[in-house]
Amino acid sequence: MITVLVADDQALVRGALSTMLGLESDIEVVAQVGDGEAAVEAAVRLSPDVALLDVQMPRLDGLGAAARIHAERPSCRVIICTTFGRPGYLARAMASGAHGFIVKDSPPEQLADAVRRVASGLRVVDPVLAAESLSFGASPLTDREREVLKAAAEGGTIRDVAKSLRLTDGTVRNHLSSAIGKTGARTRAEAARLAEERGWL
């Protein structure tokens, strides 16, 4: 019997996935949680065979939770399951010690299958995404550029960003200019959108 922890912030989806997995004769869902902190806590306490984590969750996201679970309960294998196939997510998930990565677009049968494969030690990765990930490569953005771009994505003015990061007006403009160049965009809004799509934020 494979024990599974399901973490997703949307109660309806969380329940539906759990129900579906529970119907499999060799799988048992031992916990359902709605955020990353709770996922880590439950993984440590219950030590399930597999943790199925959504990326978008309150308090601590799936990527961060994967890293902490990997560190505190290495026996628990992690599958990241997300809505968006951002290439950058895949890279970060793997770097966090995840064993599987699937998108919510996949056929339903694939989920139980992925759980079984991962439980047996194999790695499961969406092939389309893997290719995209390689084609885009790692983020060319520097740490500071990422921070600045993230802050600018809110839509505020340069001065707002500068104030929130304790930087000078001009410095923010420099970082943004650099980020715009690296993403191939022409405005900071477009740069933010592109970086987001590629999972660079």
Added chain:
Amino acid sequence: MITVLVADDQALVRGALSTMLGLESDIEVVAQVGDGEAAVEAAVRLSPDVALLDVQMPRLDGLGAAARIHAERPSCRVIICTTFGRPGYLARAMASGAHGFIVKDSPPEQLADAVRRVASGLRVVDPVLAAESLSFGASPLTDREREVLKAAAEGGTIRDVAKSLRLTDGTVRNHLSSAIGKTGARTRAEAARLAEERGWL
């Protein structure tokens, strides 16, 4: 026996919701589709009692599909089920003839319940969302302003927007300025974000 059509673009979620609904003794899922056009076609052909539609779908979104189903198969009651509780969505859904509106955050039991209530002629609306919807009110944006703002949300320059809508530079700036004023924002990026959050796009 209540017959249900499930439409959601994410195969995994679609399958999971269908499985969960199918476990109810008085509910039968008669079709699963992945986009709005297919939903309309299936609703007309199979004439289910209830259609459960996600908002975000390719080709035709859930709101548009609701309107067409309501027009072509008035006997089929529609529930809009969405990830985001945008106040504007609720208003548009109701205007499209939907009978129910729930967010994917709701507890799982509520789904089957909503299906039964709607099938029996009642209306089901998330109370939190209803309040928000009333507090924000209808979109103050004019048709053109909405178009311009939507185009500007891509992140391009003013000239890009002007070109794509066959307008003058200055006209676009005027519309944007007006939209910025009405949303209470300070840049077009922020205006786009706020309008999006409120379901005004």
Added chain:
DNA sequence: CCGGGCCCCTGACGGATGTCATGCCGGGCC
């Protein structure tokens, strides 16, 4: 028919933004 709302355009102004050149500092690396 006249007012008012929306759409489209023009022109101008001040401030915001993107780019570039340049400099200083600190950390890793040969």
Added chain:
DNA sequence: GGCCCGGCATGACATCCGTCAGGGGCCCGG
């Protein structure tokens, strides 16, 4: 130590943007 890279900053310059004050055209309701 010398070197390169990244972060931070300054200053200057050419645009771009947001705002305002107009004006003309259209359609609808009073």
